Amino acid sequence: MENKKQLRNWLDAFNLEHPLVIAGPCSAETEQQVLHIAHQLKDSDATVFRAGIWKPRTRPGNFEGVGALGLKWMQKAKEETGMMITTEVANPNHVELALKHDVDILWIGARTTVSPFIVQEIADALRGTDKPVLIKNPVNPDLSLWLGAVERFYTADVKNLGVIHRGFSTYEKTRYRNNPEWQLAVDLQNRFPDLPLILDPSHIAGRRDIIFDLSQTALDLNYDGLMIETHHDPDNAWSDAAQQITPDTLIKYTEDLRIRKEVGEDAEFKNNINTLRTKIDVIDHQLIEILGKRMQVVEGIGALKKKHNVAVLQNKRYNEILGKMILEGEEKNLSEEFILRMFKAIHQESINHQEEIINH
Numbered sequence: 001m002e003n004k005k006q007l008r009n010w011l012d013a014f015n016l017e018h019p020l021v022i023a024g025p026c027s028a029e030t031e032q033q034v035l036h037i038a039h040q041l042k043d044s045d046a047t048v049f050r051a052g053i054w055k056p057r058t059r060p061g062n063f064e065g066v067g068a069l070g071l072k073w074m075q076k077a078k079e080e081t082g083m084m085i086t087t088e089v090a091n092p093n094h095v096e097l098a099l100k101h102d103v104d105i106l107w108i109g110a111r112t113t114v115s116p117f118i119v120q121e122i123a124d125a126l127r128g129t130d131k132p133v134l135i136k137n138p139v140n141p142d143l144s145l146w147l148g149a150v151e152r153f154y155t156a157d158v159k160n161l162g163v164i165h166r167g168f169s170t171y172e173k174t175r176y177r178n179n180p181e182w183q184l185a186v187d188l189q190n191r192f193p194d195l196p197l198i199l200d201p202s203h204i205a206g207r208r209d210i211i212f213d214l215s216q217t218a219l220d221l222n223y224d225g226l227m228i229e230t231h232h233d234p235d236n237a238w239s240d241a242a243q244q245i246t247p248d249t250l251i252k253y254t255e256d257l258r259i260r261k262e263v264g265e266d267a268e269f270k271n272n273i274n275t276l277r278t279k280i281d282v283i284d285h286q287l288i289e290i291l292g293k294r295m296q297v298v299e300g301i302g303a304l305k306k307k308h309n310v311a312v313l314q315n316k317r318y319n320e321i322l323g324k325m326i327l328e329g330e331e332k333n334l335s336e337e338f339i340l341r342m343f344k345a346i347h348q349e350s351i352n353h354q355e356e357i358i359n360h
């Protein structure tokens, strides 16, 4: 517990308002671009300026970053605006260069968190320093991989840690570039309540129009901050053009976002209930998603039944499902009556979908 308390203190030590806002372009492109965006952000709520210098690209041939040269531009942005600066480091050489250029906060990218060997090398390069490090979730939805990276830094005596939730890749296409899987971040928050948790809505969204709503959900879930990709000319950005917003939009968003921190007598009660309600909203959303997926499979079966001329209603199969679900429900403290009613409703909807297919 003692140690966990220490983790959050680095945020306070920087005297940052809650929530912490990190903004800046996906990539540093030119000196002029870096300085221009930093100056536009100077008087915003963003206290930390971000820019990628070494860009991990999923496929080769895309812009791979300007390299160490960009660190000089960021240093200049820091001097001119007073903002702190942060960049992604992906190997010990990056760490050395970033430290040499007084980068205030380092972040570990999603493609690095997946690799315990590289995480360990970076943690060793930072051993014993008080440099704050923010660890992005791994690209795949694996909580222990994320926790493992936190632990590697922690055991290397790098104690000023935080995590960034940037979503998870999925094979099937969804409305997100990276699926949020809120539950996973909420689980991490429950395991380490004092580890600062920051949302990167930009890489979750992959597009501009849902960044505000994602950020609001994060604040409702008691996240500690936001990292939002911001560019003066998003459409012409050299990387991640579709998801970047302008500094003006960022300023508008931070004005409009509700920080559901209640003050006054029953503040704690209200804060807790708001957080729990948002958790329910997230789970309800997942329920609908999963029912939608189930219905797609049901429709696949409907098409097969049509092809092979098989009746829609298969009572034996339905009763088998029910029996199994009643037993599983019991383990979760769900009554038999509830399971029966719920599956009756699901089954009826499934039959409707299949009849629709067979009759058309």
Ligand code: PEP
Binding pocket: 026, 027, 052, 056, 108, 109, 110, 111, 136, 166, 203
């Ligand atoms: C980035 O922040 O620009 C980036 C490359 O992020 P991620 O590691 O989350 O893909």
Ligand code: MN
Binding pocket: 026, 027, 229, 239, 240
């Ligand atoms: Mn990016």
